[in-house]
Amino acid sequence: MINRIIVLSTLILAFALTINWFMAESEEAVDFTPRNEPDLYMLNATISQFDPEGELQHRIAANRFTHFPLTDLTTMKFPALALGRARDSDPWEITSSEGRILPSSDYREEIVELWSNVLASQLSNGSAFVSIQTNSLTVYPERDYAETDEPVFIDNQSGRTTAAGMKAFLDTGKYMFYSTPTHRVTTIFLPN
Numbered sequence: 001m002i003n004r005i006i007v008l009s010t011l012i013l014a015f016a017l018t019i020n021w022f023m024a025e026s027e028e029a030v031d032f033t034p035r036n037e038p039d040l041y042m043l044n045a046t047i048s049q050f051d052p053e054g055e056l057q058h059r060i061a062a063n064r065f066t067h068f069p070l071t072d073l074t075t076m077k078f079p080a081l082a083l084g085r086a087r088d089s090d091p092w093e094i095t096s097s098e099g100r101i102l103p104s105s106d107y108r109e110e111i112v113e114l115w116s117n118v119l120a121s122q123l124s125n126g127s128a129f130v131s132i133q134t135n136s137l138t139v140y141p142e143r144d145y146a147e148t149d150e151p152v153f154i155d156n157q158s159g160r161t162t163a164a165g166m167k168a169f170l171d172t173g174k175y176m177f178y179s180t181p182t183h184r185v186t187t188i189f190l191p192n
Helices: 002-029
Strands: 040-050 056-068 073-077 080-083 092-095 098-102 111-123 129-140 145-148 152-156 159-163 165-169 174-178 186-189
Touching: 129 165, 152 165, 159 174
Parallel strands: none
Antiparallel strands: 040 056, 056 073, 056 080, 073 098, 080 092, 092 111, 098 111, 111 129, 129 145, 129 152, 145 165, 152 159, 159 186, 165 174
């Protein structure tokens, strides 16, 4: 009888130790790292993008760049985007408090999304200028194109235009303005 109790106790103990060993092994195998932790960050950096001919296409500077590998997204703090430096047109300088870069893929071109105090400005050699203010702006650097569905204020030497949204072809200086029932497109001309 005592031999049976000893054998049974030994089997139960061996079984418990085996189960404990398997459970400890499976806990070690589980990866508890967050799925989309940043893999890269840069402080006070500048990224330059060149076209296939080697001409500077655009330049982005920011106080901080943070790249997330799972989504292949790069966030920016206080970005400054410069467009059109290699072309004959005057360059555009676009700044904001926040932004992110969506890289090009087989399905889309590179997109730079900017928000919070967005200011886009272009100064020409003479006295001509264009200044665009809005809360968010989506920029397609390869096409020198920008759009927003937020209220926008456009100032130049001729006056001010306000609209509910805008599409801007920055290289040609052509704009499409949008209105809503509560926010119409309005232009005020300044006397010469």
